[in-house]
Amino acid sequence: MSVLPLVFTSGWASGINAYAVVLLLGLFGATGISDEVPESLQRTDVLVAAGVLFLCEAVADKIPYVDSAWDSVHTVIRPVAGAVVAALLAGESGSLPELAAGAVGGSTALMSHLVKAGTRMAINTSPEPFSNIAMSTTEDLGVAAIITFAMFHPLAAAIIAATLLVLGVVTVVFLASRIRRFLRRRAQRREERRLAAAEGLPQRPPH
Template sequence: MITALTTSGLATAAGFNAYIPLLALGLLDRFTPWVSLPEGWTWLSDTWMLIILGVLFVVELVADKIPGIDAINDIFQTLIRPAAGGITFASGYGADTVTVNSGEELASSGTWIAVIIGIVIALLIHLGKSFTRAAANTATVGVAAPVISTAEDGASVLFSAAAVFLPVLVIVLLLILVIGVAGLLGRLRNREKPRY
């Protein structure tokens, strides 16, 4: 159960921002005793990979805050975020983290299953995020883009941290996410209705 929460939290984080959970896993594996990635995934903590992920993170951090460019970035990220979700889900299943000692059952039955599950989770989050972002940008003429993007980055950091250090918190964060998105969509629908 804890393993499933950890990996689901990492894949959810990737749906918001592909690079935050990848960087978190790589940096924590490289510099702390809190995460020990399985042998097949140690490339995430390689120096060059961390540099590449760091540069891509900065590019997305900036691009996602600019109205118009954020929409183009979301199209591009439709491939990247689900892939990152698959990677984080699968690598998290075999990782030794503060709260997860092993996920050998799923890993031994076929890593591709974990990758597919992670892809689906991250894709669902990404699509929901993209839809919400498009509606918010339309309703606010793009003014909301930096605020929403910052909230999405914060959500990615929260899900990544919860997944590694307190996986039970992933359930709470998912509930808050669902309630928040429903409330935001309700407000946006009310704004779009013409008043007579």
Template sequence: MDIAGLDPSTLADSVKPLLDWRDVPVDLASLAALAAGLGWASGLRLYALVFVLGALERFAGAHLPGGLGVLAHPLVLGVSGLLLLVEFFADKLPWLDSLWDAAHTFIRIPAGAALAAAVMGDQSGALQIAMGLLGGTLAAGTHFAKASARAAINTSPEPVSNVVTSLGEDALFAGGMWTLIHQPLLFLGALAVFCVLAVVMIAMLWRFVARIFRRRPQATN
């Protein structure tokens, strides 16, 4: 079912929209916001994102636009739920979290692009490509900001900071998804601020990590 261009009252009577724009029609702008949000969330908690989206359609009556409906398939829900649990614990162990992030450089970014493009599955190919590029870029920015922060934290010998940081990321993902669904305009504003801060943080953290590794050979002599 194509939700783009439908009257809000008609949409409310037929399906429960994933985005709540209050008095704003569900149109291409809301689909673009959703695509951006999925790109951002893919770089942070990909498996949780896939599981939550699928569960919303299968159990909460939400309608996923475009080609996202496949996420509600029991097989997809089962695999994403299992990987969600694995990531939840792997993300909280020192150094294993960085190895997990390194491996997922090749998973989160293309997945973010694919999910964002799937939002526009009922639209033109040009829109699908554009949203795919946007989603992949946002996924990459979020992923590298996360990976950079973890690399810096792992220079500390105590494990508590890893657990606290991981729980903070869990809370950020949950809060971001709630805001995306219920307050999309607020989410877009927060996303713009996040992108600026992520660029600054990546640059600062990589300089910090580079200094740490440059000092180590000198300390052994």
């Protein structure tokens, strides 16, 4: 059976939370739930690192503005993780060239990451933190659910992931005005900090 549906689903999930994907796949392989997980993802050091980073993301992802900063840092990390995981899955299966799998996983991860980052920018135009917490929790549970589902029904999981990706793109387009508002606010804050620092340069600290 082709590993392409699992590659696509893992790529989509990696764009949202790459550490959760690595941790879940590794655990599924280590516990014998799936024999399609490469041994490199089942290593203890990989599982520990993924677990620690997942906990860091679970906290950072729920704090307004910190979540967007975290997303900015992971603009490269998530697509690369999606590509690497996809290539490893393809190498384990042998039914899909690793380069092609990496391209599918990486590009899908990039698209879902941009959807996530754009949605968070729109949410951060609201001053309350509860929407950030609710969205982050929903994303974490969604990634866990769809990766688990993909272990048993890869094609159905891929269809769900593709549907969510399309809906996410439509949502970001719909929220474009709020995203632009967030970017203007962030640029304004940077300019205010720059001016404050410049004005403070000639001043000497009081004795």
